[in-house]
Amino acid sequence: MDLKKELNTIAKSAQESSRQLAVLSAQEKNSCLKAMAEALLAEKDFIKKANQRDIGLAVKNRLPAALVDRLTLDDKRIVLMAESLLELIKLPDPVGGLIKEWSRPNGLKIRKVRVPIGVIVIIYESRPNVTAECIGLCFKSGNCAILRGGSEAFNSNMAIFQVLKRVLLKHGIPQGALNLVSTQDRRAIDLLLKLNQYIDLVIPRGGEGLIKKVVSTSRIPVIKHYKGICHVYVDELADLNMAGEVCFNAKVQRPGVCNAMESMLVHRDIAAKFLPGMLNRFIEAGVEIRACPVTKVIVKDLKVKKAKEADYRTEYLDLILSVKVVDSLKDAINHINNYGTHHSDSIVTGDIGRAEEFLRCVDSACVYHNASTRFTDGFEFGLGAEIGISTDKLHARGPMALEELTSYKYEIYGHGQVRQ
Amino acid sequence: MDLKKELNTIAKSAQESSRQLAVLSAQEKNSCLKAMAEALLAEKDFIKKANQRDIGLAVKNRLPAALVDRLTLDDKRIVLMAESLLELIKLPDPVGGLIKEWSRPNGLKIRKVRVPIGVIVIIYESRPNVTAECIGLCFKSGNCAILRGGSEAFNSNMAIFQVLKRVLLKHGIPQGALNLVSTQDRRAIDLLLKLNQYIDLVIPRGGEGLIKKVVSTSRIPVIKHYKGICHVYVDELADLNMAGEVCFNAKVQRPGVCNAMESMLVHRDIAAKFLPGMLNRFIEAGVEIRACPVTKVIVKDLKVKKAKEADYRTEYLDLILSVKVVDSLKDAINHINNYGTHHSDSIVTGDIGRAEEFLRCVDSACVYHNASTRFTDGFEFGLGAEIGISTDKLHARGPMALEELTSYKYEIYGHGQVRQ
Numbered sequence: 001m002d003l004k005k006e007l008n009t010i011a012k013s014a015q016e017s018s019r020q021l022a023v024l025s026a027q028e029k030n031s032c033l034k035a036m037a038e039a040l041l042a043e044k045d046f047i048k049k050a051n052q053r054d055i056g057l058a059v060k061n062r063l064p065a066a067l068v069d070r071l072t073l074d075d076k077r078i079v080l081m082a083e084s085l086l087e088l089i090k091l092p093d094p095v096g097g098l099i100k101e102w103s104r105p106n107g108l109k110i111r112k113v114r115v116p117i118g119v120i121v122i123i124y125e126s127r128p129n130v131t132a133e134c135i136g137l138c139f140k141s142g143n144c145a146i147l148r149g150g151s152e153a154f155n156s157n158m159a160i161f162q163v164l165k166r167v168l169l170k171h172g173i174p175q176g177a178l179n180l181v182s183t184q185d186r187r188a189i190d191l192l193l194k195l196n197q198y199i200d201l202v203i204p205r206g207g208e209g210l211i212k213k214v215v216s217t218s219r220i221p222v223i224k225h226y227k228g229i230c231h232v233y234v235d236e237l238a239d240l241n242m243a244g245e246v247c248f249n250a251k252v253q254r255p256g257v258c259n260a261m262e263s264m265l266v267h268r269d270i271a272a273k274f275l276p277g278m279l280n281r282f283i284e285a286g287v288e289i290r291a292c293p294v295t296k297v298i299v300k301d302l303k304v305k306k307a308k309e310a311d312y313r314t315e316y317l318d319l320i321l322s323v324k325v326v327d328s329l330k331d332a333i334n335h336i337n338n339y340g341t342h343h344s345d346s347i348v349t350g351d352i353g354r355a356e357e358f359l360r361c362v363d364s365a366c367v368y369h370n371a372s373t374r375f376t377d378g379f380e381f382g383l384g385a386e387i388g389i390s391t392d393k394l395h396a397r398g399p400m401a402l403e404e405l406t407s408y409k410y411e412i413y414g415h416g417q418v419r420q
Numbered sequence: 421m422d423l424k425k426e427l428n429t430i431a432k433s434a435q436e437s438s439r440q441l442a443v444l445s446a447q448e449k450n451s452c453l454k455a456m457a458e459a460l461l462a463e464k465d466f467i468k469k470a471n472q473r474d475i476g477l478a479v480k481n482r483l484p485a486a487l488v489d490r491l492t493l494d495d496k497r498i499v500l501m502a503e504s505l506l507e508l509i510k511l512p513d514p515v516g517g518l519i520k521e522w523s524r525p526n527g528l529k530i531r532k533v534r535v536p537i538g539v540i541v542i543i544y545e546s547r548p549n550v551t552a553e554c555i556g557l558c559f560k561s562g563n564c565a566i567l568r569g570g571s572e573a574f575n576s577n578m579a580i581f582q583v584l585k586r587v588l589l590k591h592g593i594p595q596g597a598l599n600l601v602s603t604q605d606r607r608a609i610d611l612l613l614k615l616n617q618y619i620d621l622v623i624p625r626g627g628e629g630l631i632k633k634v635v636s637t638s639r640i641p642v643i644k645h646y647k648g649i650c651h652v653y654v655d656e657l658a659d660l661n662m663a664g665e666v667c668f669n670a671k672v673q674r675p676g677v678c679n680a681m682e683s684m685l686v687h688r689d690i691a692a693k694f695l696p697g698m699l700n701r702f703i704e705a706g707v708e709i710r711a712c713p714v715t716k717v718i719v720k721d722l723k724v725k726k727a728k729e730a731d732y733r734t735e736y737l738d739l740i741l742s743v744k745v746v747d748s749l750k751d752a753i754n755h756i757n758n759y760g761t762h763h764s765d766s767i768v769t770g771d772i773g774r775a776e777e778f779l780r781c782v783d784s785a786c787v788y789h790n791a792s793t794r795f796t797d798g799f800e801f802g803l804g805a806e807i808g809i810s811t812d813k814l815h816a817r818g819p820m821a822l823e824e825l826t827s828y829k830y831e832i833y834g835h836g837q838v839r840q
Contacts, residue, residue: 019757023780104802108791117813118783196635200813215616215639221814222641242836249838337439359831360443363538371528371834380839381830382524393537393620393827394641395815407813410801411779414791416662418669419800 011198014119014144017176026093037082043163050159081132088140091384094402095142109413114406116142118200123148125206128156141405148181193218225388227315228258228343230373233332235349236267243348249372259376263322271325287319294325312339333361344373365398431618434539434564437596446513457502463583470579501552511804514822515562529833534826536562538620543568545626548576561825568601613638645808647735648678648763650793653752655769656687663768669792679796683742691745707739714745732759753781764793785818
């Protein structure tokens, strides 16, 4: 009961504060961001001390070394956090931006302008630098944030939050503008997700379990950063050297991220020419291959496993790749639409007509012609920031940056018009 | 169990069909729309006969006369339905529309283009002509529709659906493109709202009970057409003649709709001058006034009721108006943000600075200066259509027409780029 009351109070105060935050000038927000970056550097030792407590617990609980590394905040990472806040200063303030304006025959002038969404809950796992990033992005876009980080980073998140919140309060920003759920009680998420009278949006960032739980519980709109089962399709009319470079990059350059290739589709007419060299290169780079029967016949001298149906539905996030030979462009499109996660998919082909068909028919946030899927990223797109990559179709799709953290309103100017 | 299976089959087939529907040309869609309009006229008698069954049941169940009237389909209303489909032909196809394009330093060319949302469930009550409107709007925007109408209009809805679906099938449009839930079983809504693997969006249109039920049950994104508690604020610097015309129009011209004024706020410094004449005019027009204590003192010669707290939170949809004297522009803004439903609110003032403050600070979909709230409407905005008025902030806010029924994707063109 107390937890319920506490979360209700937080959400209500966030909504109240959202009206003040919505009308802050770009200058006011930017001078806060500068002070926030400075405070992170000035309070480096405080943050690192808190981080040490998390690392101690992680080691005690025998978390994998890779996870402990993700968790660790050293001087360099704190400097990077501060820099990410300074970068936001350079980006244009999305709030107040004019989307469209027009006049009606009766003289009404209609302006469609960007406004903050209001109150945003972000539920995330692991890396504590996400705390500073989310705070910066929500603040710059005029939104009140309620953060709920992962339990492994609890002390680090809390320290970063305290440092940044102190700066905001010193600058006269209202109390409810920034919130971090200060309990590790798991019921907190369920309770928050019911407060649709105060909260406008939930962004879950984390594993499949977290996402599914949020979607099935929430009464608040959710924008999901869901998994990426990304494909590259090598067409019969592809430049095979280019195809090799694109596929290798998409799989190997950073296999643990959502925009890496998990499944490679190859047109049957070039399969015999393309696959042996390509798969050999992958295997030499340490990639495990899980292939369809046709592929296995073609590369019978190489060590490849047999792909199961489930492989085509798996986001490995690792040096593993499923490979399938397809009969046609149409088959490739159907496979991607049925097995993919509508994230990022690429065609390599020399034929622009076939490329356009692929780009039109593949139902994914980002569809590429002759380029690696790894470019699906707010920074690579030139948005200057990223709070996540939406695999949803409502409100925001693909990389989400400042504009995607806004809604809009219609401002209508008249001179006494009434409706007939 | 059978119902569950049936709805699952419908939703799955809708998703499959959505990929074909998404790539239809404007010309193909427009020629279907023309044939659909013609079919409604040709099958007039079939539709009227079905409608007679609904009317018979309504009379038998002693539904109010106003409701029976809303339910009735005569020749004129069927012609209007057909015309609304023909109107859609004139509107630009939103699908494929370029939102933005830019190039990156590495030569990648990024195009942000509109695509259909996919599969949309629309749950609505009462008027059967909504069936044709929703079918037309979803089809033109390339979306598959699953409709669930009110039980009173069941036979009429089914007849309209059958006539239009026949046309689509004859034109080679896939089976799943258009669906109407053919049972009145109330569990159907609950079951549909869980099928988030197939359905992209739910639009509920109806009373508060329906909306609340949908929001609390749905695992699918919902865009609500919620109630409108709209305000006009008469500022101390208002032209009082203009204020009188705007307020009268906002309340009286059509009181039963969501963009009608439910609450009038008046600055204390002009209250004594403005209120007696204004309220007298309202009372003569049959409007019941529920006023704050200050108003009651000012108009003590008039018959006005005392407003309760709950009055300021009530959408009357009738010739009833709550009236409140406020101390300042700021008070007006706070009242609207706290008691309103973020739909449509207007300020009447001669001071542009005060108008801009109101428009910036009132957190509503449509904010007006010197105009009636009654203009919140897709047609009045010049959008050429309307599937509803969103009181949400995610994806679509305010009047929703064809563009609001689309999502977008990024098409990225390269020449072999890989990520460093």
